[in-house]
Amino acid sequence: MPKITFIDTADTSRTVETEIGSTVMEAALKNGVPGVEAECGGACACATCHVYVDEEWREKTGAPSPMEEDMLDFGYDVRPNSRLSCQIKVTNDLDGLVVRTPVRQA
């Protein structure tokens, strides 16, 4: 099972196991990782599962879709490596993925 590491703003790192085909947001919620809220439940209809993808992984996670970009407009402190974690599907290629949670969700 692929592993994902979440690092919060205090640099606390949490590594969780996840299933292929699920999303990074689901991995956070299932494992009680703080800093990811997912108010809309993963419908790409809010911006409360906002994360920053570690630079080394940006190519593998890819760029946000136009709909995701629209939702990122609602985010707080959005940066070039910002993604909505409900829109990152877990694949074998993402084993070891590192994302950072923002100081607050919008």
Next chain:
Amino acid sequence: MTETIKTDVLIIGAGPCGLFAVFELGLLDVKCHLVDILDKVGGQCAELYPEKPIYDIPGIPEISGHGLVRQLMEQVRPFDPQFHLNEMVVQLDKLGDGGFRAVTDADKVFECKVVVIAAGGGSFQPKRPPMPGIEAYEGKSVFYAVRKMEDFRGKRLVIAGGGDSALDWTLNLQPIAERVTLLHRRDQFRAAPDSVKKMKALVEAGKMDLRLGQVTALEGEGGMLSGVVARPDKGEPYRIDCDTMLPFFGLTMKLGPVADWGIRLEDSLIPVDTAAFETNVPGIFAIGDINTYPGKLKLILSGFHEGALMAQKAYHYVYPDKRLVFQYTTSSTSLQKKLGVA
């Protein structure tokens, strides 16, 4: 003095559960008025995921949020429910005779026998940018809605956002404001292409400004803004002089005034019994995502079930002297007459 609307049941929230409650109550000859803060019926189904498929409505393998709302509206049509959209119930008081009096933010007054809270995740309210200290400016120089355009005449406005609200108010306020600056994260907009075109023409003509970036700080004193600081994707932060900011960052769900009505809450949810889904206040029920009880699942189908059981008890508040005989729509001619099919 506004006229008081008298009804059997006031339903707070016109999402799927509120709508289906109209059906279950209607079969029992109980009339409903519904109040919803959105400008449309359907709640989250209409606001958050109108085009997304739902797979767990019994007997319907797949339906969109919008489709489900349309079907529910068709289903409740025989009962002629009255909708009060764009309104929020702000006050709820018990009356001496056992009924309730509710007042909306549009000063509409209802008197009813029963209140059903079907408010889902709470009321949709404008999202506040989570900037430290913004509270001090809210209502003084930071506004999330435009009530009266005149209030903004001669002001130096910063309008933040890239959706229809941001663009519409940019275009509407530009002629009367001293200066409008539209501040958006990127040079792409969710708003209608026509509005974007009009905005860009105004920028081109030097009649307003478009700046790219995100607000990071507010500057001012005593709640009055003197400027905002914004940060672009690349490059240095910059300051925009202004006296008013209108942030339009979409909607979020907040429990809202429900918390002030003397109903017991647990973690922003309303505990209910599982026989009738009644709150600790007799005559006030809570169904759908807003309630909680052992084993609760936030599913639309659970909310439907809760509405059906709620109606059985609500009936006795509306008709205290009548006996209720349980009937099936499949076999009861009297129910079929109410549905307009017999």
